[in-house]
Amino acid sequence: MSIAPPVTLPSSPSPSPSSSETSQVLAHNYHPLPVTLVDGLGSWVTDVEGRRYLDLLSGYSALNFGHRHPSLVAAAHAQIDRLTLTSRAFDHDLLVPFAEALAGLVGPLVAGSPMVLPMNTGAEAVETAIKAARKWGYEVKGVPDGRATIVVADGNFHGRTTTIVSFSTDEDARRHFGPYTPGFVVVPYGDAEALAAAVDETTVAVLIEPIQGEQGVVVPPPSYLPAVRSLCTAADVLLICDEIQSGLGRTGTTLASELWGVRPDLVTLGKALGGGVLPVSAVVGRSDVLGVLTAGTHGSTFGGNPLACAVGLAVVGLLSDGSVQATAAALGTRWGQRLDTLVSDGLLASVRRAGLWAGLDVPDGRMTGRDLCERLLAVGVLAKDTHGSTIRLAPPLTITADELDLATDRLELALR
Known part of the structure; x- marks a missing residue:
């Protein structure tokens, strides 16, 4: 060109x-x-x-792979000619292959045996991770029902649903959208001591961006993410890394958390996972955490649809050799x-x-x-x-x- x-x-x-x-x-x-x-x-x-x-x-x-990447466009065209949607009431032939491919790419970078839950948008992936963390906190960790808390960072951007803006510190995103969802504790980004002080017996997860994108590509101190990982492990708290903007090659690594050698318990992915062709997102992480979700407890009509899986498989293929x-x-x-x-x-x-x-x-x-x-x-x-x-x-x-x-x-x- x-x-x-x-x-x-x-x-x-x-x-x-x-x-x-x-x-x-x-x-x-x-x-x-x-x-x-x-x-x-x-x-x-x-x-x-x-x-x-x-x-x-x-x-x-x-659009990590640019506009109209030939591999992604070809995958979409081929699938459009076959099958675009089944809903999750029925399986289709690409659902498990997509989950296996994504687990193969991202699974070694998260803690524990990996499981994949496909969704559509980044905000849906974050909401899914929040729901899974709370349910895990009640059913596995033993937090009293209705008391689970999640620690988040100021300056965060995880989406614009009513739950997510409840813990946003951006007044444009938050103002006049209350009443706000409880259960979140906001601490300064990059301050591991403040985060440690916020963790108590009700804490089920810490939800952070390894690098804050919306805030202006804010990179934390080198010791921050490893310290957060250690704190979460010691307190039996889930570390959820939002890699919707930072993941899938953007930082020169598959996940930004790799830059500090940190393996989260759950990671949320989106944006580039759909290759700029259609919305595709997923939560990837510990099977014992995502495994608390059972039929009827969470779902999505379009999550993991055949067209999304076809494009997602092509995206994983582009990233698979690390080039x-x-x-x-x-x-x-x-x-x-x-x-x-x-x-x-x-x-x-x-x-x-x-x-x-x-x-x-x-x-x-x-x-x-x-x-x-x-x-x-x-x-x-x-x-x-x-x-x-x-x-x-x-x-x-x-x-x-x-x-x-x-x-x-x-x-x-x-x-x-």
């Missing part, structure tokens, strides 16, 4: 509202950049006017050196990075994160702001070195 020609940043970008923001029939639950896309291939997308952009958001990591992860790690190291130079030059205040995932902070007073994303849009790069002066970048793991260099050149142009 050809690299797009150099571009010049307009002196005063003046974006207009997006079509979804001006629509009278579409609820305005997002504030998108003013671009309407019609086509995508690999790392590139095209808008309605024929302009091409490098996609450095990748659907919040849902995607290794490439992401190598490209990420190279990219990090360029980003660090932007900090040294004073164009960025700071950079946090893991693999091909980065949070960039704009110096105070220079511009907002939204301003920078609009300037990047003007030079043909898609990115997303978060929390004021921060943007986060998540290039497809299939991006080439030349494409990544071009994107970084354009980032420097937008910053200057």
Whole structure:
């Protein structure tokens, strides 16, 4: 694929509202950049006017393999011609093979003998893990019924269901959605001592992101996750790692928890598991924990449907030999050196990075994160702001070195 020609940043970008923001029939639950896309291939997308952009958001990591990856598209097409949905009232021929393949990929990275429960969205996977942890706490650990608590971290993002926003510290996500679900204790992220103090006889689980994505790719201190693992083991508490954004190659490893040599009891997966083709999620973890769920206690009409399993199997196949992860790690190291130079030059205040995932902070007073994303849009790069002066970048793991260099050149142009 050809690299797009150099571009010049307009002196005063003046974006207009997006079509979804001006629509009278579409609820305005997002504030998108003013671009309407019609086509995508690999790392590139095209808008309605024929302009091409490098996609450095990748659907919040849902497009880890880029747009329309041929293996994933082929798997979807082949399955659409056979069978798309049975509901879980009946088995289909890909359900067990998908579960076995995912257990083979992720199982060695979690504690105990692995079991897989397929769902659809990331939030569903988190809700499933919460339900399983509570039921395990009552039936196995012996916590009195109705008293189970789960320790979570501030700055977390696990979804936007009513239960999940109950323990969010993002007021935009939480405000006016009460009454809130009880049973959660919020402690500072990265503070193992505060977490230890919060654990008591009612605690059934600790639910954390190994790296906080929505917060701006916040990487914890090196000792944090190992300390949390030790605390959970000592207190007979489940460690649930939310790897919906960080998992499946994004950090240069299959799971981000591998970066610290930590094996969670349960891991939630989503986004990239569907390859950007359709929503696919799963909980993978200890069979003695997921085994407390029995017929009628949890379910999903579309969870583990044939089309999802076909695409999920293809995703696991792409990750199975580790080459995607290794490439992401190598490209990420190279990219990090360029980003660090932007900090040294004073164009960025700071950079946090893991693999091909980065949070960039704009110096105070220079511009907002939204301003920078609009300037990047003007030079043909898609990115997303978060929390004021921060943007986060998540290039497809299939991006080439030349494409990544071009994107970084354009980032420097937008910053200057």
